[in-house]
Amino acid sequence: MxxxxxxxxxxxxxxxxxxxxxxxxxxxxxxxxxAPEARAAGSYANTALGVAASKKGAPYKYGAAGPHRFDCSGLTLYSYKRAGKTLPRTAQQQYNRTRHISAASRARGDLVFFHSGGRVYHVGIYAGNGKIWHSPKKGSWVKLDRIWTSKVWYGRVR
Structure with missing residues (x-):
């Protein structure tokens, strides 16, 4: 009901x-x-966002999906798994699995996909105010950053 x-x-x-x-x-x-969108994002998106934020400072490691080290898609996979949602492993696969939404429709907990030449190369979790939680690259760690480019797409986990 x-x-x-x-x-x-x-x-x-x-x-x-x-x-x-x-x-x-x-x-x-x-x-x-x-709006139905408020329902679509649901509490799982907020849970995933909270999980990602709780991993602040965890070191980047290529191919890692937690709980102590992460690459970009490993962080989103781990965060949504803890929220009760299943995502595929790579950023491109995650983009293909989400419901694509406009920047105007984005909400906290939505995924932010960075792209070049039609291919997704990075993903983070939208935190609001133009910021994302992500695990950016070797030598870095999970952190909150401003979205640094306009070449992003947004996806909502179903």
Missing amino acids: TAQKLVPSLLSRAGAVSVLTAAAVGGTLLAPGA
Whole structure:
């Protein structure tokens, strides 16, 4: 049952059920008329974002997918796995698996894909305000950085 259907049924049955009680029973609540995108990103995107942020300072290692070392797609794979979602291993495969969205539709927790010549070469998790959590390159570590180019695509994990 969706949160939109659950809340009215709880309210009609219990009369004065608080919003907090309804949220505890139903998970997330949406305001009437809320955009479907808010639902699509869901709590798993916020969880994945939190996992990525918790790995701040973990060293980069090519081919590593955690829990102590990461490459770029290893960080996104690990973060979403901890949030209950499965992603393929490489940045290009992850791009192919996500629902492609516009920059105007991006939300915290969406994936940010860096591309050149039509090929994806890097991925991070959107943190808001033009920033991403990512594991950039050899000699670096998981960190929060500004998006440094306009050559990015956005994807939402389904």
